[in-house]
Amino acid sequence: MRKSHIAGLVLLTLGMVLMPARSSAQISVGVAVHIGPPALPVYEQPICPGAGYLWTPGYWAYGADGYYWVPGTWVMAPTVGFLWTPGYWGWGGGGYFWHGGYWGPHVGFYGGINYGFGYGGVGFFGGRWNGGVFAYNTAVMHVNTAVIHNTYVDRTVVNNVTVNNHVSYNGGTGGISARPNSAELAAEHEHHIAPTSMQTQHEHAASTNRALLASENHGRPAIAATTRPGEFTGHGVVAAGVSHNGSPNGGNKPPNNAANLHKTDRPPSSTGGNGSNGSHSNTTNTAHPNNGGNNPPKNQSHSQSKPPAKPQTESKPPKENKPH
Numbered sequence: 001m002r003k004s005h006i007a008g009l010v011l012l013t014l015g016m017v018l019m020p021a022r023s024s025a026q027i028s029v030g031v032a033v034h035i036g037p038p039a040l041p042v043y044e045q046p047i048c049p050g051a052g053y054l055w056t057p058g059y060w061a062y063g064a065d066g067y068y069w070v071p072g073t074w075v076m077a078p079t080v081g082f083l084w085t086p087g088y089w090g091w092g093g094g095g096y097f098w099h100g101g102y103w104g105p106h107v108g109f110y111g112g113i114n115y116g117f118g119y120g121g122v123g124f125f126g127g128r129w130n131g132g133v134f135a136y137n138t139a140v141m142h143v144n145t146a147v148i149h150n151t152y153v154d155r156t157v158v159n160n161v162t163v164n165n166h167v168s169y170n171g172g173t174g175g176i177s178a179r180p181n182s183a184e185l186a187a188e189h190e191h192h193i194a195p196t197s198m199q200t201q202h203e204h205a206a207s208t209n210r211a212l213l214a215s216e217n218h219g220r221p222a223i224a225a226t227t228r229p230g231e232f233t234g235h236g237v238v239a240a241g242v243s244h245n246g247s248p249n250g251g252n253k254p255p256n257n258a259a260n261l262h263k264t265d266r267p268p269s270s271t272g273g274n275g276s277n278g279s280h281s282n283t284t285n286t287a288h289p290n291n292g293g294n295n296p297p298k299n300q301s302h303s304q305s306k307p308p309a310k311p312q313t314e315s316k317p318p319k320e321n322k323p324h
Contacts, residue, residue, distance in 0.1 A: 032095025033062050034094070036091075036168070038168065039167060040058075040113075040166040041224050041240035041241075043058070043225050043240045045142040046238050051150060053074040055126060055141065057119055058071050061206070062098065065210075065213055068209075068214065069223075071232070072224070073228060076196075082104060083104065085187070086101045086113070087100045096169055101195060103193040104193070106190060107123055109178075109187075111178060113170065118137065118141065121178065126140050130150070135150040135152055136150065137153065138151050201230055205230045209223070221240050224238050226238070
């Protein structure tokens with residue numbers, strides 16, 4: 001029994017050594033999961049409920065009955081100037097471990113996972129803090145500009161982010177092969193705040209909803225995103241769609257948004273073990289991606305040329321010969 005206990009400690013230590021270096025705020029030590037999470041579902045972002053709300057992407061969590069989906073939702077930042085770094089699943093020590101998300105002055109490493117809506121794998125392009133007020137980049141955020149006036153448009157992220165898949169984990173078979181850059185490593189050593197009580201209650205509510213189990217929804221949860229934490233019914237609920245290459249629903253983005261950032265196919269396997277291309281090709285904007293930069297936004301015009309209308313000719317059916 002003692003030898004078995006020592007062997008377990010050695011295995012845990014080995015797993016911690018093999019995992020990329022992280023701050024204590026983002027390491028969640030628990031039981032290793034030997035099967036990777038399903039691919040990220042495709043869904044539209046519900047409209048921002050009001051000024052000051054920040055988007056937190058949906059993710060797969062793990063419980064007694066396997067993986068379950070925690071819907072993406074809008075939450076209030078715990079303090080002015082802080083941004084959300086999403087959690088992610090990472091391979092190490094013979095299994096997948098969850099690295100929890102956190103609030104901080106800059107966005108750190110989140111596994112290179114493309115969560116959409118400004119979280120393209122490196123940094124965050126969905127908004128920035130300006131003078132104590134959060135401004136939204138409507139190129140990637142679903143905001144009613146008639147109600148929320150702190151907005152800008154920066155479509156440079158369209159050209160600066162190349163997305164290959166909807167893989168939801170880092171490392172392992174089919175996982176994203178991304179490592180933290182110097183800015184992300186620096187962000188991990190800054191002052192962090194744990195998820196708010198609204199976020200933890202939101203995750204707990206998801207864990208009790210059997211419809212959110214991957215075994216029940218097969219990777220397409222009926223509650224993919226919500227307007228507010230814990231609100232799993234009503235008009236603010238958005239269901240997962242189907243990803244088709246080049247289709248309007250080809251990636252996680254605001255509805256009716258011309259900046260289609262993620263036109264890609266989902267991995268064929270819902271288990272994540274045989275996910276498609278695990279390469280990670282992200283180039284960041286010259287402005288600091290973690291806080292949206294302090295430079296004025298670049299508004300790029302995107303003129304669309306429509307093909308000339310073709311004349312339509314109607315062919316009339318031949319007259320029928322009636323029998324005499």
